[in-house]
Amino acid sequence: MSISVRQKIIPFTPKESQAACAGCCLHRLCMPIALSYREMERIDALIGAPRRLRQGQYLYRSGDPFKAIYVVRAGFFKTCVLSGNGHEQVAGFQMVGEFLGLDGISSEAHTCDAVALEDSQVCSIPFAELEVLACQIPALQRHFHKLMSREIVRDQGVMMLLGTLHAEHRLAAFLLNLSQRFAARGYSSTTFHLRMTRDEIGSYLGLHLGTVSRAFSQFQEDGLVAVNLRHIQLLDLDRLRKALGRPGPH
């Protein structure tokens, strides 16, 4: 069956010709639900040609009117919220198959910036039309709700991390999370390339970039990881996981 082929875990390198979901090998990431071919066609009809962004380009900015949600088709993104006092914090990193823009639904304007950290592509899903279609395809509606809920759960995890963990534990959690997400996309879970700067990691983890760098050095000294700038090799996943089960402040 073609479905089992689609679900085989292989790295994704979508071809140009596969703009439509029906033929896009990514749909097990962004739309992992059983749909009839007719239903899939209707979803395809929503989604135009993928939009390309160069590294550093903004997909949207805080305050932009909200029209669509996006799926990362290729590349890597960060989202940043800006606080009242001008400070900005990285709210998350999005990789292939993950969604962007869900924050904009509530006020019909985006509440954060989305920036490509490498040359990327996104599929746009016009939201008004998605809502209409969701009414007609229950599985799609259900999937969309789970998606939003997953985002809420993810944020709870980050709050937990920021509220209770020490610097090294935060970094360990971050690395393990990346590892797992890379693995789910068919990439190595132990060797990967960071797309973000130390500063961006620090911002995401609520740490100064110097602290992030020191934590990396410490891990390296302990034989947990091999670090060379943005090249990361996790040498001992188990011990890294155990590093999380430790105290924390409070």
Added chain:
Amino acid sequence: MSISVRQKIIPFTPKESQAACAGCCLHRLCMPIALSYREMERIDALIGAPRRLRQGQYLYRSGDPFKAIYVVRAGFFKTCVLSGNGHEQVAGFQMVGEFLGLDGISSEAHTCDAVALEDSQVCSIPFAELEVLACQIPALQRHFHKLMSREIVRDQGVMMLLGTLHAEHRLAAFLLNLSQRFAARGYSSTTFHLRMTRDEIGSYLGLHLGTVSRAFSQFQEDGLVAVNLRHIQLLDLDRLRKALGRPGPH
């Protein structure tokens, strides 16, 4: 018109007889959308009698199967996530008109605990039926999506707070947030009673309870607030707001 009466801002003390949404003065908080009487009746049909919880009682626990979402009808709740290492953190406080349980949609099991901090009542909304109804009442669907999105935005705000602010700024942000939410419910924005302990505030803000207590004392010394245990009076909202515009780490 009865609508304008409903929308007048007055403290809420729902009567027993007002279990149904159509007659419940809370619906401008939980369901602030224009619906025909017929539509409202269909929503009413979803929602049974409110469930009562005594102080300290759990509405649901992490791991419980997800069946329904809830609206606080009276009282005050906290939600807590437990980390892998057994530590727990308060993820949020919910007051009248606010929703609980949205985290459970993604995995069909709750991912946090919800505890009543005082004697409370909630309306249960069976989720499967809500999804069906949402397909048939576009305004309801739209409202529900905004609700989930608002939760995501709220969480982003907390992440920002935890990642970038100093102890006193976190507490100021917390107090101003409570102030605003009380005001929206017709209560005083400057004088209120905290339903949670210092420990719970600290857990929510990523601080030790001692730090919270010290920050309160400092605010009091500066004439920003008058604190007597859980009785809080905000003496200078403007200066408190300005306290937020300050540095922060990083």
Added chain:
DNA sequence: CGGGTGTTTGATCCTTTTCAAACGCGGTGG
């Protein structure tokens, strides 16, 4: 080869945690 950017590392300072003790409010039982 040179400049810009991102990273590492050191020394110091500051914030917050930790541990501990005292306090005060609210409840219970004498």
Added chain:
DNA sequence: CCACCGCGTTTGAAAAGGATCAAACACCCG
């Protein structure tokens, strides 16, 4: 009504963890 007890709160002194500032370094790109 008062004494007592438990829990939550306040406060102090010491310690730890990170931030800050600054300098040196390494990589990438033109």
